[in-house]
Amino acid sequence: MMMVVMHKGASVAEIGNVIREVEARGFKARPSHGAGQTVIGVMGAVEALSLEGLPALPGVEEITPITRSFKLVNREFQPESTVVRVNGIEVGGREVVVMAGPCSVESREIQFSAARAVGDAGARIMRGGAYKPRSSPYSFMGLGEEGLKILQEAKRETGLAVVTEVMSAELVPLVARYADILQIGARNMQNYNLLEAVGRSRTPVLLKRGLMSTVEELLLSAEYILSNGNHQVILCERGIRTFEKATRNTLDISAIPVIKQCSHLPVIVDPSHATGNPAYIPAVAKAAVAAGADGLIIEVHPDPERALCDGDQSMLPADFARLMDELRPVATAVGRTMAPSFSA
Numbered sequence: 133m134m135m136v137v138m139h140k141g142a143s144v145a146e147i148g149n150v151i152r153e154v155e156a157r158g159f160k161a162r163p164s165h166g167a168g169q170t171v172i173g174v175m176g177a178v179e180a181l182s183l184e185g186l187p188a189l190p191g192v193e194e195i196t197p198i199t200r201s202f203k204l205v206n207r208e209f210q211p212e213s214t215v216v217r218v219n220g221i222e223v224g225g226r227e228v229v230v231m232a233g234p235c236s237v238e239s240r241e242i243q244f245s246a247a248r249a250v251g252d253a254g255a256r257i258m259r260g261g262a263y264k265p266r267s268s269p270y271s272f273m274g275l276g277e278e279g280l281k282i283l284q285e286a287k288r289e290t291g292l293a294v295v296t297e298v299m300s301a302e303l304v305p306l307v308a309r310y311a312d313i314l315q316i317g318a319r320n321m322q323n324y325n326l327l328e329a330v331g332r333s334r335t336p337v338l339l340k341r342g343l344m345s346t347v348e349e350l351l352l353s354a355e356y357i358l359s360n361g362n363h364q365v366i367l368c369e370r371g372i373r374t375f376e377k378a379t380r381n382t383l384d385i386s387a388i389p390v391i392k393q394c395s396h397l398p399v400i401v402d403p404s405h406a407t408g409n410p411a412y413i414p415a416v417a418k419a420a421v422a423a424g425a426d427g428l429i430i431e432v433h434p435d436p437e438r439a440l441c442d443g444d445q446s447m448l449p450a451d452f453a454r455l456m457d458e459l460r461p462v463a464t465a466v467g468r469t470m471a472p473s474f475s476a
């Protein structure tokens with residue numbers, strides 16, 4: 133991919149003219165309009181020769197290649213950070229946005245109780261899987277569409293937006309009818325059919341890092357989604373497999389500054405799946421916010437011992453509320469804000 137960098141003052145007509153010239157040569161043009169400057173991505177295996185004449189067009193400042201493997205998600209292509217807008221909430225802006233709730237949607241009662249509790253504590257988005265990727269085929273697989281309906285009702289009740297996982301390409305239209313954010317689970321990070329399907333959707337996507345995936349592979353998976361037309365992508369560091377057994381996974385805290393430097397996409401952290409232990413979640417969550425995470429996704433259950441999924445890593449609502457109070461000064465210290473607590 134090549135980038136046609138336009139002059140700061142390039143007119144709409146000049147930009148349109150360059151796009152027409154690029155398309156006339158058989159390439160796809162992807163304009164990115166940043167603050168005062170437009171960059172036009174020329175997609176595909178483009179050689180300098182095929183763009184001959186373009187540098188001389190009015191409004192063109194320079195033409196440079198993006199040498200790294202990931203292009204549209206690259207900060208070179210779009211210097212301004214992407215802000216993903218969900219239900220009036222901005223992920224990737226100044227606010228640290230917290231998503232919380234049970235691992236899976238289990239019942240109306242549990243989802244409502246968890247949603248009210250996390251919303252009162254300052255979470256903006258509720259989580260809960262209706263379709264669960266389980267390591268064992270004998271485990272609880274989720275309630276399916278019934279679970280999606282419960283999420284919708286809990287949203288109506290609490291005003292919290294909904295993030296929920298979609299496991300297969302065929303289910304994207306159905307899940308997108310209920311979800312404000314489509315979650316791609318760690319096990320599906322390299323399910324390219326699924327990535328293309330959510331890329332064709334206009335619903336924001338939460339893309340979790342694979343269990344054994346590098347940051348570059350995560351960014352290339354995001355590239356599938358953007359190159360199919362959906363630019364509303366949030367990345368999630370949720371821990372990777374290492375030799376260490378004291379925690380469920382090993383949180384790669386440095387993934388946050390690494391991603392921030394080379395991509396414009398927002399990045400959040402999942403301290404629940406990273407540690408697998410509610411005792412470690414507060415320390416890790418605070419570290420994530422201090423390191424520049426744009427948000428957190430945390431498992432909270434009113435009765436973890438009876439949870440059908442991931443109960444042993446779920447926080448109690450009261451512990452979650454305390455954590456939220458501890459996170460606010462950390463957010464302030466790094467120049468961020470957080471929603472207030474609404475509890476008495």
Ligand code: PEP
Nearest residue numbers: 235317318319340370405
């Ligand atoms: C989850 O969010 O409940 C989940 C299954 O996470 P991951 O895909 O990161 O394992």
Ligand code: MN
Nearest residue numbers: 235431441442
């Ligand atoms: Mn879980």
